[in-house]
Amino acid sequence: MLSEVLRNNLNLTGTKEGCNTGDCGACSVLLDGALVCACLVLAVEAQDRSIETIEGVAKDGKLHPIQQKLLEHAGLQCGICTPGIVIASRALLEKNPDPTESEVRYWLAGNLCRCTGYDKIIRAVMDAGATMRGE
Template sequence: MSSKIHVSATINGDAVDYLCDPRETLLDVLRDRLNLTGAKEGCGTGDCGACSVTLNGRLVCSCLVLGVEAEGQEIATVEGIAPDETLHPLQQKFIDHAALQCGICTPGILVAAKSLLEKNPDPSETEVRYWLAGNLCRCTGYDKIIRAVMDAAAEMREAS
């Protein structure tokens, strides 16, 4: 039995402290210790993107990051996309374009899309498809998702 390790991180803009086992994934910490259940475990091997979060602005699969690696880091999850209870334009466009069904992949895709738009507010369709290639969806198909991201990007550009 291993001893718990104290970790201090910033999650969705808030300072957070938690205890975790050395081998516990960030995904498990987020879901089981911090009750941030948006990120989902789809594969546990980093292939599906359902557990995507950003770590210091870099898109990562939280199933491949240890919880202890978050020490001193800044993490953003799907719960942090719209912290003031107002829908983010990406969330609204996913609704408008019916770009979600079962919801397993949606949080990871939203996090990935937001990460893209923060780096490139005017992506081409090819760039959106490339950026989201690490996120698998078995229900909706990708065209509605791509259209929603492109539409949100246009709206966000107009608003700025």
């Protein structure tokens, strides 16, 4: 599986494994720009394709707005779901820079979190969107 190659062969352990059945979203990565669960993708399917993981989200020593806003809004606790949520919500904001709250909630429905109760995550994503739009 792609998740195993990322974690065990490439030592990119920021992509988490919570279920290995595509239910929890902790292993969310982008494959040629499309949001996928790395535990459902065969590693060979990723051959010659672009894979974006959490390790590449902060660039040049600066956090991405979604990472910053998750910190500011206390949108994480244990943090095991956080990399998946960062990847998924960044993908949303790139596709839809001004999502409604319902759109954010639907988009992140595949990313389970057991600590925060989601609300602060949703607010952080909305706020990150506003920051990225320059508001």
